[in-house]
Amino acid sequence: MPLKDALTLAKPRIALLVMLTAALGYSVAGGAPGATIWWVVLGTGLCSGACGALNQALEGAQDAKMARTSRRPVASGRVSAASAGVLGAALSAAGLAILWAGCGPLACGLTAATIVGYAFLYTPLKRVTPQTTWIGAAAGATPPLIGWAAARGHLSVQAWALFGIQFLWQIPHFLSLFWIYREDYGRAGFRVMPVVDPAGGLTAAQIAMHSFTVLPAALLPVFLGMAGKGYGFAALAISAGYLVLGLKASWSLKAVDTRRLFLASLAYLPLIFVSLLIGGV
Numbered sequence: 001m002p003l004k005d006a007l008t009l010a011k012p013r014i015a016l017l018v019m020l021t022a023a024l025g026y027s028v029a030g031g032a033p034g035a036t037i038w039w040v041v042l043g044t045g046l047c048s049g050a051c052g053a054l055n056q057a058l059e060g061a062q063d064a065k066m067a068r069t070s071r072r073p074v075a076s077g078r079v080s081a082a083s084a085g086v087l088g089a090a091l092s093a094a095g096l097a098i099l100w101a102g103c104g105p106l107a108c109g110l111t112a113a114t115i116v117g118y119a120f121l122y123t124p125l126k127r128v129t130p131q132t133t134w135i136g137a138a139a140g141a142t143p144p145l146i147g148w149a150a151a152r153g154h155l156s157v158q159a160w161a162l163f164g165i166q167f168l169w170q171i172p173h174f175l176s177l178f179w180i181y182r183e184d185y186g187r188a189g190f191r192v193m194p195v196v197d198p199a200g201g202l203t204a205a206q207i208a209m210h211s212f213t214v215l216p217a218a219l220l221p222v223f224l225g226m227a228g229k230g231y232g233f234a235a236l237a238i239s240a241g242y243l244v245l246g247l248k249a250s251w252s253l254k255a256v257d258t259r260r261l262f263l264a265s266l267a268y269l270p271l272i273f274v275s276l277l278i279g280g281v
Contacts, residue, residue, distance in 0.1 A: 001083055005073040009056055009084050010049030010091070017269070018048040018143045024273045025147025025162055028226060032151075039102025040150045044143055046095030047111050051139075053088035054119035057081045062127070062188040068181055088119070103150035110149055114142045130193040133174055141167035161220040165272060168217050171210035172246050173265035175203055176258045204250040207261070211246025215239040218272055227276055234275040242268050 022044040026037050056063065060074035060081050073079035092115055100108040118139040125132035144162035145155060175193060178185060182194035193203050218239045222232040242264060249261040 001079055001087070005079050006087060008073055009053040009079065009087055011052030012049075014052060015045045015048040019045045021166060021269070021273065022143040022147040022150075024277060025144030025159065026151045027147070027277060028144075028162065029148040029151035029159065031147070036102060036150055037147075039098055040107070040147050043095045043099035043103065043107075044111065044146055046091045046098065047115055050088045050091035050095060051115055051118045053084050053091060054115070055123050057084035057088060058119065058123050060084070062190065065188040066181070066184040068184055099146075099150075103146075104153055106149040106153060106155075107146050110142055110146050114139050114146075126190045126192065128191060130191055130196050133171065133193065137167050137170040137174065140170050158221070158224050158226050161217070161224055161226070164217045164220065165214070166269065168210055168214045169265065169269055169272075172207050172214070172242075172249075172261060175207050175210075176249060176262040176265065179203055179253060179258045180255060180262065200253045204253055207246055208250035211243045211250070214268075215243055221276055231275050231278075235272060238268065238271050238275070 019041045022040050023037055026040050031037060056072055056074045058081075060072075063069035063072050063075035066075075069075055074081050074084050096108055096112055096115075099111050117135055122132050122136040122139055125135065141163045144166060145159055148159035148162070149155060178192040179194045179200070182192075182198075185192050186195045193206065194200065197203050215236070218235040219232060221227040222229070222235075245257075245261045245264050249257040251257075
């Protein structure tokens with residue numbers, strides 16, 4: 001398999017976000033500098049790559065019907081689904097072994113559950129029900145928990161606050177993307193919300209509601225003693241901006257507004273978590 005195709009299967013941009021948010025969880029939990037954080041980063045990065053490869057192995061036929069994904073290795077026929085599956089299994093085994101040895105059983109177990117949830121629940125259920133978005137968002141929000149578990153060996157309410165921020169942030173992120181490419185998703189047979197709700201009423205309501213819920217979630221670290229007022233003001237400003245864009249997109253559902261919300265969502269999480277790192281008590 002060409003290296004370029006292997007990297008494409010591993011979805012390196014998503015893997016980078018996973019590694020950064022896992023490292024954030026470790027750091028906010030007070031994890032000591034040293035080898036463990038590097039095992040966290042390496043292990044979660046490999047397992048994120050595994051999820052990407054397994055997802056494409058299972059969805060090659062659907063990806064081939066979508067303009068935005070038709071050039072992926074399995075969809076285009078450059079790589080077989082079996083080869084992508086073998087890559088995913090190998091990356092899973094390597095990543096989980098690293099996490100077990102370097103970070104402990106809880107971090108390893110959370111990561112294994114994430115792989116199962118993403119690849120074997122979220123991926124096939126996208127063709128069955130729009131509610132699978134919640135499963136995907138839960139799987140996508142576990143990296144801070146994994147980092148926290150590696151640092152402390154247990155999970156606390158503070159760890160779940162980080163999970164909540166990342167979980168709620170994903171709903172407007174995903175729904176705006178689904179709305180932009182709803183025709184593509186429909187051709188592929190994915191029953192995401194904008195496909196089963198072509199008028200857009202439910203999609204708009206969920207975008208608006210979760211744009212609201214992200215704001216109090218982002219302020220939780222202040223009330224839980226994880227960060228000071230500096231972070232609180234930054235989180236309030238960033239989340240208020242995200243809310244305004246979410247409300248505008250939900251009101252109009254115009255391509256320009258939903259695309260603007262999606263692009264803002266790409267910046268939101270890094271801005272919040274960087275603010276948390278530099279604004280800690």
